Amino acid sequence: MKKQLLLILFFALHTAMYAQFQPQAPLSGHHAVHKDDTLIKAWATGAVFEPGWIQITDTTLGRVSSGNISNVLGKAGFNLISMGDGGVITFTFDAPIVNAEGPDFLVFENGFLKQDDSTLAFLELAFVEVSSNGIDFVRFPATCHIPDTAQQDNFSFTYAEHVNNLAGKYIMNWGTPFDLEELKGAPNLDINKITHVRIIDVIGILDDSLGSRDKDGRLINDPFPTPFPSSGFDINAVGVLHNADGTQNIPIRNLRLRIYPNPAMATLQVENDGYPENAAIVIFNAQGQLVHREDYKTGIAIDIRHLTPGSYIIRIQNEHHVYQTRFHKL
Template sequence: MIKSLKYKILFGLLICSNLFMNLRAQFAPAVGQIGTTAIHKDSSIIINWAKACEYFPGPVDISDNNSSFPTVGDSISPTGKAGENGILSLGDGGSAILYFNPPIINDNGWDFCVFENAFNDNFLELGHVEVSSNGVDFFRFPSTSLTQDSIQIDAFGSTNPEEINNLAGKYRVNYGTPFDLEELDNILGLNINNITHIKIIDVIGSIDYNYCSYDGSNNKINDPWPTPFASSGFDLEAIGVIHEQPAGLILSENIYNIRYNNPFNKSIELSFEYEFKELTKITMYNSNGSIIKQLNHLTNNGLNNLKINTCNMSNGFYILNIESKYQSKNIKLIKS
């Protein structure tokens, strides 16, 4: 009787344990498994690749004040097709900004995918992904990490990809992690049909509050750390484009006959003609690239008139950006 009861208790604990694991592991699985979202570098859905890259490496060990920096890769490495130009190692908290022409657009399903060079399905070095439609303002994909954060994953430790969502590096080498721009729709300052830049930021996998990175729900992200090697941190291999602006749309002029007072003083009186009714974004930048003013304008089919109050702006040079679904116009202005 006692022995039978013991087995029942053990069986119950096993079921509870499996149920708990299934609740935590709720995202797409590794390459080759049913339900995976991994995209191979030779997939026919990838139609283009990044054209240029600028990078800002972090230290190989952010907890060491005398730390060196990673030495693997350069600005050419993550451009072009995955597997052709090597990798760029970002170091702890380092970042890279990649440029795309034609711009990436939002369409049905995934819009682009990020490649890292993990050597198996569980050694995952992760990265935040941010996008921009003007090269200045970047917006981050909301990410989730359900990995436990009580025990540090060591330099060659394992991470379950089913506990990771919207973080680059979820899949092994040759397979890209996909992202859908639809998730970032209706964000002021972002045109998801004109993504010109993507920023990848290394996740510092430490669970130490002094150094750790957080997901979109403010959970600490635990991944292999420290990695005090020449190839420290996220190893960016490439970014593949799935949806981009068709050539005809890039050349289309739906904003035209722009008129404005330049120089300006107390206000900018702006007028332009537009082809149809649509929400456009009007943004003012100062000479340092900081946003000074931003507003949404629902255009009319035909002439549009706006008056922008500039009384509180100091004298100097400014850029006025008018952004529609498929077009962006910059105007150089002077306040005197």
């Protein structure tokens, strides 16, 4: 009986030691964000890709050749770029990413759940770095507690609880979040003006000279080898939760703007206390894209029949003020 209790205690402690982060999506307690969530304001609009090796231990196989830049710009979907061993891709945006409450941007990959166990998934991992000048990059401190007793391969599944601050933690359609607050005080970095996000494929081989390591010096056990043109981290997209859209330093007032009906199908009536001079009405979709603009006058009725169903942000704005609220198009 004592032996059984000791074994139970050992495995409980072992689990607590290594399963310390958030679980896989969509399990309770995960912190991923789905690609269709209206929290996402924008998506990456540019990228530069440096392909990695198909297999770093046999460079005669050459570099990866699966996917192109257009696959990974805009909203996350089915298209991607396979990065190869040690591959690097650097994303740019129409407006800088800024530090705000909670996570500030997301990285999407194409991992998938184990068919008979939704707590496990096939994951490929990558480091994430950011820059506010395109020259100096700072890496998010990554932690990996995936056991290193056996090399992960193309048939291995992983607990998301073992991974933190590595892109690829979550399965396809669920973005792994990154919070710029964690990098506050880093030299040569303005966390309120992030212009570049860099993704670097983890070389997952359990080899002291070749393998990638987490912030504590542990080798990161990632599927290896994957000797195909589509090897390595499969980048899908980068989504933005908080950005500088040109009005971030202007006070945003929600209470003074009234719209009705809400939800609306064809016409949206807009009223505001106090007529702002030289103002415009602008409407943004869930991806942060401008979908409508017209000059403002109080009591205006906006034709929204051209908008697709979904959630939108509407603003009345001039160079001094922004009045903002949300509405839903049926």
